Structures are given as C-alpha cells and as structure tokens.
Amino acid sequence: MAALYEGYTLCGLVPAQNQSNSGIQEVEEERDCDHVLVTDSTRSVTLYKVSDQKPLSSWTVKQGQTLTCPAVYNSQSKEYVAVSDNKVIRIWKEEDILLEKTFKATVSSDIRRVHSVPGEEPVVLFQRGAVRLLDSLLSAPQQPIEEVLSQEEAIRWSTLVVVESQQFVIFTTEQKGENFLYLQRLKPNTLQRYRLEREEPGLSPLSFSASYTDKHIRLLYLYPNGHVYQSVVSVRGLGAEEGAQALPLPRSLLLVLPVGEGLLEAASALVLDEAHVAVVGVPHPSAGAGKDFLCIWNTNFQTLQAGKEMAGKIYGQLWSFSNKLFIPHGKALSVIPYECPKSCLASALGKLRQAKSDESKAPASVPSWNNLLHGEKAPPSRAVETRKTRTTRKSQSAPSSTFDQVLELIKTAPAEEIQKEVDGLISRSDMQDLQPSVGQLASALVSRSLNDAAFYTPSTLAQLVHTRSLCHSVCPDLVLLALERKDYFLCQLCLQFFPDIPEAVTCACLKTFISMSDVDAEKVSLEPDSVSFMETLMAGERGPVGLQNGFSPTSCDEERSDTLSGGGAVINTRAEDKEKISTPPEQICPVGLHKTVLLNEVLLTAYSDTYLLPHLKDLSSQQVVLFLQYLQYLYLKYSQDGFPQMNGLRSPSLSQVMDWVCLLLDAHFTVLVMTPEAKGLLLNLHRFVKSQVRLVSELGKIEGSLQELNKMKGTKTDVGQYSIEVIELF
C-alpha cells in the first residue's frame, strides 16, 4: 500500500488577495532532491534546503518588474535562469546577491517557460510555441522567433521530458475549447501535434502530468468532472510522420474520481509511478464533500491507497521530487514524504507491466526463499527517516555507483581487472545488499563469456557461487557455460550450491562427467571434503569383508550354486562367474577418484524422476554400464563397511545410490539386456536384489512370530458380556 507520511512545512505563503492562487509559481528541483527553488508569483526566487526546512538564499527583481517564468537551475553551468517581464532572460549564480547586477538578455518574443532537467541544457519555450535551446538563443537574443501556434491558440501547460538523452518539450494548448498536445523533439527538431478528445463541452483539462516509461510518453490529465485520462505516445515513431496536422490522441479512462457537488476547480493529478497517481483538491470518497485532500490512487485497481486532509485552502498545485510531494495549502507550502511500493496483488496478477529498463535499476531479489522467509530486514520506512540516516544513505550511495561501474566494466574490461573489482565489491558490501547484485554480476559475466570465446573468469564465478546468493534460475546459463569451458570445479560448486538445477542440466553434467577421461579428471582441482570422502572409501577397498545389510559375497556364492543346481539356464555364464569370483570386479572402483567425486555430486542433486528419466535415455550404453558399475561399487562399499556417512562429509546416501540404480535400469533396461558387457553387471544386481528379498522375507518371518507372541499375550482384549477372571494385586 502506498502511504503518505507526516509532512512538514517548508515555507509560509503569502496568497494573493482573492485567495485564488497560492502565491507560488513553481517549485523546481535544484542541484539534488534536497534543494528546491521556489519562485513566487511576483518578484522573488528562494532556494531552500528541504531537509533543513530553511532558505539558503533568495533573490528579488526590482520593484515594478515581475518574474513571468519560474526560475530553473542549469546544472551544467550551475546557474539560475528566470525570465522577467516576458522578454528579459536573467541568469545568475548562487553567490550573486543582487539580481540587478547579473546577466540580462532581452529577446524578441514573449517567453512562456524555461525548462531545465539535470545534465541537459535549458530549453526556452516561447508563448507562440517556438522552442530554442538557451545557449543558441543567447548567442543571438534578437533572432526572429517563428510562430508555431495559430492566433487564438494559447499554451496551457508545458514540461520537458528526457528520453534516451533526447529532450522533448511537451506542451498543451487550447483553442476555441479544443485542446491540443504538442510534442517537440530537440536535436533533431521535430514537432508532432495531437488533438485531445473532447470531454463534455466546456470542460478543459485542469492539470496535466507527463512521464516517460518504456519508450512511451505517458500523459495523464484530469478534467473538472473527476475523470482522469491517460494517453500514451510512442517516442519511436515520432518524426517520421511529422506534420502540422493534428492527429487524434487516443486516450483511456484511468480513474473516475469522486467530485462531490459541482465540478472540480482547483485540482491536480500527478503521476507517481506506473500504478500510482497523487491527486489533490478532490474529495476523499469516504469523507464527505470537502475537497482539501491529498490522495494516492492506484490506477491498476482504481483503489484509494492513502489519503490526507490538508488544512486550509487547496490551490490545485502539486509537485513531486524523489518521494516527496510539495503542496501549497492554506498559508504554507508543505512537504509530504510518500511511498508507493509495488502492490503485491498487482504483481501477482501480472497486471503490472514491468518496464525492463526499470528492472535493471532496482531488481527484485528472487534468489532464495530462505532469505525471503528468514532474515531479510524490512526496508526502513521513510517516515521515520531522520536527517542522520538520510546523510548516511547519501554516503552509502558511493559503493552502489561502483556496482554499476563494475557492471559496465564487465562488458569490456579484461578478466584480471574484473576479478579485482568484483573482489573489492564483494568484500565491501554486506551480504544482504549483495543478494540482488550477485545475480546481475554473474549473468553479466556469463553473457560476456558466451559472446566472447576468449573471455572466461573461473575464479570470479566460483567466488560468486560461493556467496550462496546465486541459484540456477537467476543465471541459467552458468552451469552449461562451466561444462563448455570444462570448468569442473565450478560445476561441482554449482551442483552443490544451487537448489534448483533442472534435470536436463543434471543429466548434461552426468554425461560429461561419465565420458571424460580419468586423466583429464585428475587434473581438475576439486572440493577437498568430497575428495577426502572418496579417498577413505577407496582406501578401504581391501578391508575386511563383513556381513552387512544381508548381503555378502560368500552368501551370493552359495546363492549361485543353488541356482546352478536348480536349473541349467545360467550354465553359460558359469565360466564368467568363476572368473569374477577370483577377482571380484565390484571391489575395484571402475572410475578414477576425481571422477567419482563429480559423479557423487550428481547423485546428491535433487531431482524428480519423471523429469529425469527422459534425459537419462540420452546416455549411451557404455556410459550407462560404466555408471552402473560405479553405483554397484558404491552400493557394495556401503553394504560392507557399514554406513560410511562419516564426519559430516558430503556423500551420497545408500538410498540415493539405489534410486539412481533403479532409474538407470528403468531408462535403459532393454539396451542393457542386449549389451553383452552389461550381462555380468545385471546378474550381480539381480543377486543383490535376491539377497535383499531374502532378507526381507526373513524379517517378515521374524515379524510374524513376534506378532504371535503379542497375540498370546493379549488374548484378554476380547471380553464378551461376561467373564470370570483371576487377578492378583501386589
């Protein structure tokens, strides 16, 4: 829910005699969001520091002159620009005290407004619709100014929007009850004219507000009958169809605000973000007809999110800079901090069209449910933000800017430099803040590696995986990239740390691992823990043979002689079997140490067999046989040496091993039956199963006899209507 917090007064107002206007022309942002320039309706301009609620300096034009255009701040030259008496441009710096002594230039036509956005040159809009950059105007102040608008057309509102480093002057005009929208692009100059659809006759928009999202300029306008319309103009197709002809501007009704009795007079609607609109001078739907309310509406759901009653008269003026609303009311200009978090329902229903560009700036942190459920602090609410936290915030913004820089670096810089920068970044910031950025860094690295065959940063990626803030879904190409670059260490890390590796990727890993040569594998450096587990397991290769889990080689010998005496069907395999008995192959690990470690990682990953089976079918029969042999080896080891799940080392459990055996057999049974080399293996597995079945049946017998015992004890439970019993008390 959006929220309006407790506001504070920035300055007092001297409203005009008839109380119809607030005495303030405009509030403009100065060098940062904490400084604003307030231009009053007559002669003076005041610079305020908002958080301190105090004026820093003030300038006034001579008596008899009036400021006809609010002062703006030219961030390039650090100067202020204003216009007095329509034609005189005034430029001064902060240290100038007297305006009279500063730069003046008189132009040939009446100026409507000077607009300026940070980082861009100010733009001058003339009353007749012409637009000039300030510099070019000042180079020849008396240059002729063309008339764009027709005679009876007058500008009602204007603004400047920067779109991909292009400036757009947007202004609306009124002519004989009709309203037009002009979109003036600068450098190269193009002009587009749109006609606004007519509302009820005699109604002109009360206020406009423009914003730029996702390659579209969004214009929001409020009519006195409470209707708020939105028109969206694509920036792309501009210019191509330039012409004086007024195109009809499609509009959509966003909100129908309650108006109470009569029409709205002094009201204003301001876009806050894609889903929220601040409205002032409109009655609160549940508080009668009084119009002195400031409300935030959600346009997606047409719901009122927050409302605040403002004391005194509302002038229908409203400005917003960086989560603060500036509203003149009564005899004060108030600053009201607000917050518009994305509404959960909106995002859940997918109604909120997410601008891509926006996302890269503030990504939602997806990675780990754990972090979402536990830990993660609630974002500090702005309402309680003191001046102190604000300043600390400012100082903190330094590393975050380097984060952006690092992202830029990744696109171009050599691997070593990136390594260094990422190192620094990870060591600097704390884990909580890092969570979203790690994903971005990793995906940036991976995408560069994918594009640039020569580029690969194994240690950086390993380091990022080690933070445990990554998961497969955040960076889906990482594992495959590691496989491609034969970075098996990274593969191991990913298999260990990613909770969400798809079965297809698991299978791809398995396939690579099983088919790589042992020599290659030994070159790879791997996690020491898992290696040491396999070392101990293999070291005990010639250990004492115990009778574990109902299966021992001796018992299977007996078994075989049984079957042999029982029938002649398996006689053919006798010779082979003999061989095997002499050197039981299942006692020797069929794959090298490092390979086993990697395979174990695969065994340990989570999977769902329905999804795994189709991918398992891709394995070749040799691969399957080898893997089965390894699994058999593991199974035997586990059966013999008790359960070597020792001292917390990562090791597959017996049931995991058995599950994989079953899966492999399921996937490849017919192939295995047809493969001659697999015959011995299958027979062995068959014997395991047989011995297990025998064990279970023995256990069943024991259970049966124990149950009998239980029954003998509990005969008394069934008592009829009457019995005579003997009891003894002690």
Place this chain on the structure above:
Amino acid sequence: MGEFKVHRVRFFDYMPCAISAMAFHRHSERLAVARADGAVEVFCFADNYFQEKVIPGQDGRAVEALCWVGQRLFSAGLNGEITEYDLENLRPRYTVEAYGGPIWTISSNSQGTLLAVGCDDGTVKMFEILEERIQFQRNLDRQKGRIISLSWHPSGTLIAAGMMDMIRIFDAETGHATHRLLVERGVGASKSKEVVVWSIVFLSDHTIISGDSAGKVQIWDGFTGTLVRTHLVTKWDVLALSVSQDESSLVAGTSEGTVVQFQFLSSTVDQQDKEWIRTRTFKNHSHDVRALVHTDTAVVSGGMDTQLVVRPLLDKVEKKTQESALRKIAFPHRNLVCCAKKAGLLLFQFPDHLEVWRVGESDGHGKPGDSLLVKRKPEKLIQLKTKGEDHICCSALSPCGGWLAYSTVSSVRLYRLQYNNNISITKVSRLPKELRWAHQLCFSSDSSKLFASSTHSTVIVVALNQLECKYLQTLKPKSGSRQPVHLLFASEDGKWLASANTDCEVHVYNLQKLKLHCTVPVYNSCPTAVAINPATSNLVVAHADQQIFEYSLVQKEYTEWSRKLQKQGLHSLWLERDTLITNITFNPKNPAHIILHDMFMFCIVDQSLPLPEAKAILYNQMTLRSLPEPERIRHSHAFKICKNFQHLLCVTLLEDHSLVVVERPLLEIMSQLPAPVRQKKFAT
C-alpha cells in the same frame, strides 16, 4: 495382597440420555443439565463438578430449555408446559400450561422478574415470576412461524426472538416488534428449506448474534437491524450459542460436534474497532452439540453423545494445573447398580425398568491373568417395568435378595422376591403412608428393615417381615437441613446407618436405639460415597475433591489413620483424577482393606501399609509384579490400584470374596448412538 476372582460384568446395558439443554447459575457455579428423557441434573462446578442432584424424568416430558431465575430453576418443553423444580425434594414443584403449543425456549430477564417463553404458534408469552409461582402476564405481538430462540437485552427493555427465516426484535414494554432481520437460507439444495434460527444472543451493546440451521453465525447491529458479519461455521446446523459474561467471547455448537469460539478483538493494535473474530475450534463431541455454556474459564458443552464436556480455555486458567485439564463426565455420580452380596444378585436401575441378574459361576481356580471357564452363565431373573410415567429415582435390593424396592417421585414400591424352582415376585400392597416417596432406599444387612430418605434429610425406617411392613421411626438430623439425602448406607453389623446430604453433612444413626448417633464434622466438599467398616465401626467417607476421611463412630473422632493421611496428604496423582469415588466396600477377610472405585480404576487401600510418599509411584502394580517377592514389601504402599477394568459402574465384593466389576464400555454406548451427520474424511 493376594488373588481375587473377578466377575467381569458387561451386560448392564446402561444408556445415558442425550443432553438437550443447559443453564448455568454463575453465582453459585451450578450447572443444570436437561436430558432427552426429561431428567434434570445439577452439577456443582465449585465442588469438582460433582453431580449433586438428579431429578428423574418422565415419559413424554422432553425438556427443551432450562432457565435459572435466582436460585429457582425453570424448564419448558415440547409438551407446552413450564415447570419449576423443587430442588430440595428433587421433583417438579408445579407445571403451568402456556397454551401456545410446544415451547421451544425460555428466558428470563436479567432482573429476574419476567419469564419469556417462545411458542410454536408464534407467540412470545410473558410470565411474571411471583414468590411461589408464575403468572401469565401477556403475549407479545404474535408472529407467523414458531419462536425457536429468545434472548433478552441485558437492560430488559428489548427481546430478540429467533424464528424461521428471520429474527424479530420486540420492545418488551409495548410488546411490539420493532425490527425484522431476515436470515438468508442455505445455498444449494437447502435453499428451499426454511432456515431455523436455533440460537440467539443479545449483547448489551445491542449486537445480536444468531446461529442457524444453514451453518452460519451472524452478527447483527441491533439498532439498525443490519447484518454486520457472517461466519459460515459448518455445513450443518449451528445449534447453540453462549456468550461469556464480559461479552468478549462467544461459543457456537454445531451438528458436527464442534464448538467454535469467537472473540471480540480488534484486528489492529488500534483499540477502537473491535470485531467478532473466529478464533478456536474444539472437537470434543461425536454428535450434535445441543447445549453450551460459556463460564468464565471454560466452555461446557453437551449434546447427542450424552457426555458433558468441560473444556477449559487455556487463556483463562493457569496452564498445567488440574483446572486446565479437559473433563468429560460420562457416567452419573451415583450408583445405578445394587448388589445383593449374600445372594450374588445384581440390580440394575434403568429410567423406566429394573433388572435383576444372578452372576455366573465357575469351577476351580486359575492362575492370575487367567479367564476361568464359566460353568453357569449369568441369568436375568427379573425385568420389572415401572407403573406410570414417572421414571425411577432410586432402587434397592436387599442383601439376601428377597426384597426389591424402588421409588419414583410419586410413589415407593416394594416387592417380595422368592427364588424356588421358579421366581416369584409379589408386590407388597400396603405400605405405610409415611413412605410416599424416597430419595434413597437401603435395606439393613439382615433385610429386616428398609430405610428411605425423605424431605429435610430425614430417614424413614420401615420394618419388614413376611406378613407386613410397618413404619417404625423417622430419623431426623439435628441440623435441620432442607437438602435431600443422596447417600444412604446401613452397616453390615446392623448397628449403624449413615446418611449424607448435599449440604455436605454426614449423619450417623444408631439403629438399635433408632436415634441420631453423631454428625461427622462438615467438610466443604460433598461426600460421594460413604461406608461403615463392620469390623471397626469406622465410617469412611470419600469426597468430591478426592479426599478420604475415616471417622471412628465409637470415639466420635477421626481415626489415627485418617489423621495420618491428612497430615501426609494424598498423592498428587490421586488428587488429579477426574472421576469420583462412587462406591466403598470392605473386605471381611481383612478389615484393614477398603475397596474404592471410580470410573477408571478400583483401588484397595491397605491401612496397614505405609502411605505413598509424594515422590513414590502411585500406580505401582506393574513395578511390583516385576519385582521378586522379598523386594515387593519395600516398594509397596497402601494404595493398590488396578486399572484392568475401565468404565466402571460398580465394584463390590460378594460374600464369597469374589469381586463383581460392572463395566459399561463407552465404545458400546457410542455404538448405540444414532449415526452422526456425515462428515467427509480425508480420502473417502
């Protein structure tokens, strides 16, 4: 301790009746419970939930609603009558016909001056409560459709009535209906069925809460008559509602056997906007919850499954104390079984008939744990139907088995039984006129006298012989208590007669002199069983708070053992038991043995053994069994508790030293109940 031959009897088909209404008297903490057969019981919650009083029912009197007015108890039923009970003599005091058809509900205003009844013909009738009776005052505006439930506003000016498909609010002074609140019907198939507002509650802030047959609990604004909130609680009916005294908590009983709690809470920290929020669900019943009471600390519920359940609210009581334990009262706290020890006969008392059984016989002996072969099966000798429509309130079989007596609220009947080749039963026709009715009946050990307790705790003594039966004496206690006698015990040696009444007094009469011998010092908990040890003339009394006292009738003081027991205190596990000792007998072979039982165990107290220490294991039979003989002495203590037999109605010792254990498994009771509403179980 030794071996016992036990006759394990399960052929007593005792079937408790469904609970149909309840009313709680907050001041004295007494709960009145009405059952489907018209019986009314009074439980004293302050005294460990002891069932103090039972007023027997009557054929055709179904109590639909109960209401306390001060200390007076009123009921109304579908027979169209309002009844006030005489709680001293345990019988209806009078009945008044309301002339409005069946009565569904009765409710008194908080001032206790008016009684409103809701009738089937759509009238709410007001009765003025006078000193000795009630008097019809007037009708409120007659409505179409029956009045199912009523609730007075605490101020007494308004009364809300739950009806079919709607709720009406009446001005109690003018008698006019001021509001009509329409109650929505159920969805689907039940759309065509009228919705019944089974229960209604009028709160002091003019909130009305209703429970209806569509499974809704609805909260209404009584000023405007608008619906504030609907809680769908069940697919079936919401049958009962009860609100706590401070009106911060409400419980609703449903046909599914659940009790749903609502609390008046503010959803935010902001204290202003409180609303009724569903908080907890209790499921302690298998069948409909027909009646509910919200006491200060617990929810008391009862219904079709006949059990009275006290579910403490854990936010109101101290946790892990006896107070916080769930309590289910399934059996009455009095004896329904009478044993003729000498003849080996059992008398079972049902509401409208009596059965006399002879226990079976076995030959030979067996090892402990064995079941012996039954040589002769038990047989039912007599089944005696009562005359008239009144239900039996007490009965007795003489020790020799030759006499059978029972009493209803209107008469006492005495029968002579003879067992020759065939059994003959003869009614003794001329009873003395003093013997009009009795709260308790008891024969002397030699079967020569019949004792019957009467009004004001008196006991009438009647001499019996083959030819006649003669009134001898009326024994009166000195205290002048007006309360009824609920326990009567004649000692084996024929010397003493003990009587206990609900004022907690125990009087002992000397039967040779036929006068009061002594009164045991009054203890503040009601006696639940009394018995006199024939060997020592010591009176043993078990109380509702689980205490046991032994009083020497000769010395007229508590015995040494009793003092020791009090000094050391009973074992905590003993005190925590939630069923009461309902019978005490003695072992003639060993006078130091006292045999006691409650519902879940019987216990032989060996007075010669040391009492269990607080740390000792109370239930130590298993331990002792596993120990070798010499070790046992060191570990044994006075309380030998046997839990082999459960759901006990009676444990007593026959003359041949075999125990008779009458069990009535609750499962069998459950199996005889009608099927509960169908409930979807997982995977069915």
